[in-house]
């Protein structure tokens with residue numbers, strides 16, 4: 010038998026055997042038969058010397074093929090059965106892995122906590138549509154027709170057949186309008202929701218975020234009620250010993266308007282990273298609902314008054330967690346979100 014014939018035969022044998030390797034022992038026996046120094050393949054290698062020169066390339070090629078076939082068959086069987094035998098070594102008394110359950114997103118957790126506190130103070134939750142019209146988002150809130158906030162640069166307008174006043178709400182104050190239009194005072198509502206602004210996305214701002222709006226309308230509601238409500242809320246939510254600062258401000262829909270600051274809950278006013286070394290944290294914009302807004306929503310400003318406030322939820326989450334890039338809250342990376350699983 011020539012070496013070529015031997016190799017062809019050996020290839021058949023290896024082919025057949027490799028389909029029958031059914032254990033680590035089979036694989037080892039196969040290796041000892043074919044792949045060691047005294048094995049079948051090496052025996053062929055030794056005969057190569059006596060092959061005429063012109064046949065060497067052909068024989069050598071075949072030999073390499075047969076060797077590769079045997080190597081592969083052995084490795085596959087070895088991997089399969091070696092790992093199977095290590096499975097058998099697993100300590101079955103160890104506790105199993107629990108099922109992975111999801112967790113509430115940190116933004117939703119925060120909204121839930123905020124809502125709970127206001128609910129305990131008698132506020133109901135109200136919601137409105139994300140796609141709004143100019144009347145609810147701006148006009149009834151006393152924004153002048155040429156107010157810059159209406160500008161294309163801030164507002165996402167929606168293509169709607171035959172209409173140019175459809176937009177994505179830029180704040181949850183639009184829900185105030187809907188609540189006042191549909192309810193009779195006394196009104197006590199908290200209004201969480203998503204809002205949209207045509208802003209460049211950065212570590213500090215997103216084009217889509219969450220706000221919470223508050224509204225209280227009744228006879229004789231005053232700025233003192235606003236102060237008392239916000240302070241009671243912030244002492245429960247952030248810090249029982251917080252101090253407050255009411256700064257005058259301007260919003261078209263409130264008069265007077267203010268921004269409310271609280272002593273930093275982390276450094277207690279000393280100055281730290283969270284409060285940017287000022288000792289103060291801004292908690293919300295607020296004010297007494299403007300008489301024009303009450304009137305536009307069908308409430309008599311001579312009989313009723315009220316306060317409103319609003320703030321961004323993501324900023325609250327960043328303050329509480331120390332996360333310094335708002336985009337992390339929207340990437341849904343479980344390595345981030347998993348840290349806030351309750």
Ligand code: DAH
Nearest residue numbers: 180182294295296317318319
């Ligand atoms: N709508 C304001 C904003 O988006 C927040 C706000 C400020 C809401 C004062 C209010 C308020 O109700 O009284 O920036």
